[in-house]
Amino acid sequence: QLHLVESGGGLVQPGGSLRLSCSASASTLNFYAIGWFRQAPGKEREGVSCIGRSDGSTFYADSVSGRFTISRDNAKNTVYLQMNSLKPEDTAVYYCAAEFKYDESMCVILSAGYTYWGQGTQVTVSS
Numbered sequence: 001q002l003h004l005v006e007s008g009g010g011l012v013q014p015g016g017s018l019r020l021s022c023s024a025s026a027s028t029l030n031f032y033a034i035g036w037f038r039q040a041p042g043k044e045r046e047g048v049s050c051i052g053r054s055d056g057s058t059f060y061a062d063s064v065s066g067r068f069t070i071s072r073d074n075a076k077n078t079v080y081l082q083m084n085s086l087k088p089e090d091t092a093v094y095y096c097a098a099e100f101k102y103d104e105s106m107c108v109i110l111s112a113g114y115t116y117w118g119q120g121t122q123v124t125v126s127s
Contacts, residue, residue, distance in 0.1 A: 001116075002027050002098055002115075003024060003025060003116075004023070004024050004097070004098060005024070005118055006020060006021065006094065007020070007121060008020040008021050008121060009094060009122045009123045010122075010124070011124045012125055013125070014086060014125055014127055015085060015086065016125070017083060017085075017086065018123060019080055019083070020036070020080065020083065020094055020096075020121060021079070022078065022079045022080075022096030023076070024077060028074075029072070029074075029078070029098065030053065030054055030072070030074045030077075031053055031054075031101065032053060032098040032101065033051065033052050033099045033101050033104075033107040033108075034050060034051050034070075034072075035047060035049070035050040035096065035097045035098075035099075035109055036070065036096055036097075036109075037109070037111060038090075038095070038123075039095070039120075040092040040093075043092075046092075047061055047108075047109025047111070048061050048063075048064055048068065048081070049061065049070040049109065050070065050107035050108060050109050051071070051107055053104070054105065055072065056105030056106065056107060057106050058070050058107075059108070063089075064090075067084050067086075068081060068082065068083050068084070069084075070082075079096065081094070086125045087125060088126060090123060090125050091123060091124050091125050091126070093120040093122050094120060094121050094123050095117055095120045096117075097114035097115075097117045097118070098114060098116040099113055099114045099116070100115070
């Protein structure tokens with residue numbers, strides 16, 4: 001069982017930045033593809049970004065491409081989502097998710113592709 005913990009959410013003004021973290025205990029995230037998802041009130045969960053196992057491929061939804069960056073720090077067993085130029089429409093609960101990969105370096109931003117999920121962290125973009 002993999003236990004994921006997100007942190008770094010908060011209230012930020014439009015145009016501001018936040019960095020979300022996804023960490024795990026008792027298991028190395030290096031062997032997992034990690035996805036970031038978000039869900040706004042009244043809307044379905046949306047895939048935001050993902051990174052393959054080890055230093056695998058990255059992928060971004062069109063809505064965040066060029067503004068968000070996903071990365072790993074294997075020494076800290078943490079995956080980050082750097083969010084810049086935030087917009088009010090980025091307001092949502094953000095979740096990280098993980099799926100063990102034996103050797104595949106690719107990832108997907110589909111909820112069905114992930115087994116383990118964190119509890120989520122609230123991001124609010126408002127003036």
